[in-house]
Amino acid sequence: MIDRTKSLLTAVVLGLACAPALAETPLERGSYLVNGIIGCGDCHTPRGKPPGPFLSGGNKQMGGQAVTANITPDVETGIGGWTDEQIITALREGKRPDGSTIGPPMPVRDYRAMSDDDVKAVVAYLRTVPPVKNVVAKSQYKNPLPASYGPPVGHVPNPPADDQIAQGAYLAGPLGHCMECHTPMGPEGRADMENRLGAGGQDFRLPNGVVTSANLTPTGLSRYTDAQLKTIITTGKRPDGTEITGPMEVSLYAKLTPKDLDAIVAYLRSLPPKG
Numbered sequence: 670m671i672d673r674t675k676s677l678l679t680a681v682v683l684g685l686a687c688a689p690a691l692a693e694t695p696l697e698r699g700s701y702l703v704n705g706i707i708g709c710g711d712c713h714t715p716r717g718k719p720p721g722p723f724l725s726g727g728n729k730q731m732g733g734q735a736v737t738a739n740i741t742p743d744v745e746t747g748i749g750g751w752t753d754e755q756i757i758t759a760l761r762e763g764k765r766p767d768g769s770t771i772g773p774p775m776p777v778r779d780y781r782a783m784s785d786d787d788v789k790a791v792v793a794y795l796r797t798v799p800p801v802k803n804v805v806a807k808s809q810y811k812n813p814l815p816a817s818y819g820p821p822v823g824h825v826p827n828p829p830a831d832d833q834i835a836q837g838a839y840l841a842g843p844l845g846h847c848m849e850c851h852t853p854m855g856p857e858g859r860a861d862m863e864n865r866l867g868a869g870g871q872d873f874r875l876p877n878g879v880v881t882s883a884n885l886t887p888t889g890l891s892r893y894t895d896a897q898l899k900t901i902i903t904t905g906k907r908p909d910g911t912e913i914t915g916p917m918e919v920s921l922y923a924k925l926t927p928k929d930l931d932a933i934v935a936y937l938r939s940l941p942p943k944g
């Protein structure tokens with residue numbers, strides 16, 4: 670009897686000691702990702718001043734060929750009728766429940782590497798967004814879409830919790846697309862991740878000219894301290910008083926936790942220098 674009480678007590682004490690004080694729920698994680706570094710709303714919330722209802726779709730992309738989908742839980746016009754598995758397949762494999770392919774502005778190639786935990790967290794959060802009835806036009810592509818973006822994704826683990834650089838690579842790659850913009854195009858019309866990862870030099874057309882992405886390898890960033898680099902990423906302001914312009918959404922990165930921001934900086938510092 671005494672033994673049993675003792676072991677129960679031990680279990681309670683151990684349980685308390687082991688429970689992380691501020692464990693993030695999947696819903697909180699999903700909200701952090703969708704409203705922060707992933708920024709689904711960047712494409713899926715109707716543009717305008719003020720913007721339209723959150724995630725209700727209808728923005729044109731690719732010169733009007735693609736129209737972003739309504740991804741609110743409205744059953745008729747959004748994705749409210751899809752199962753969790755069907756939404757996960759849409760995100761990581763670019764397939765709708767009817768088997769059709771989702772067009773390339775949707776960053777499926779990046780999302781293939783989204784971990785099982787994170788993709789479930791994103792779905793948990795999407796379920797809580799207010800449903801909006803909004804019929805959007807169908808995308809009409811000039812060239813046929815690929816039948817698939819690759820073999821079935823299967824199981825994707827989280828980056829190891831004790832590996833800061835792996836955490837940073839995951840944030841700056843599949844989730845944040847930093848490297849997608851900050852790597853020059855290769856011969857196949859895709860960012861040349863293999864040879865020129867982070868070297869910058871990709872051009873973005875703006876209404877008033879062209880802006881070129883910066884070199885994020887140590888060649889480009891060694892002139893900044895970690896603190897300066899974090900200020901640039903989260904506010905767009907450089908130490909010399911100039912501000913970055915163009916497509917980089919610093920308002921999303923302003924919401925990064927200090928731990929995630931540290932991981933991104935550690936990862937960028939670890940990149941092989943590229944001229």
Ligand code: HEC
Nearest residue numbers: 707708709712735736737738740759771772774775776808
């Ligand atoms: C860079 C722009 C972009 C981003 C970022 C983006 N999407 Fe999309 N998404 C699109 C476009 C464009 C389509 C429609 C493509 C088509 O019709 O072929 C789409 C389609 C979808 C679809 C298919 C819906 C349907 O009814 O066909 C889902 C689900 C989806 N997106 C969810 C998400 C989620 C969740 C996120 C964030 C994790 C996200 N998207 C981020 C551009 C984007």
Ligand code: HEC
Nearest residue numbers: 845846847850880881882883901902912913914915916917
């Ligand atoms: C949609 C494309 C895009 C994405 C995504 C993006 N950037 Fe950028 N970034 C740019 C462009 C373009 C510039 C150059 C802006 C200018 O010179 O006015 C830039 C500038 C910068 C600079 C300034 C460098 C310098 O030399 O002053 C840093 C640092 C940076 N980005 C880091 C990041 C990080 C970290 C991420 C991901 C968390 C990221 N960027 C995501 C396009 C992007």
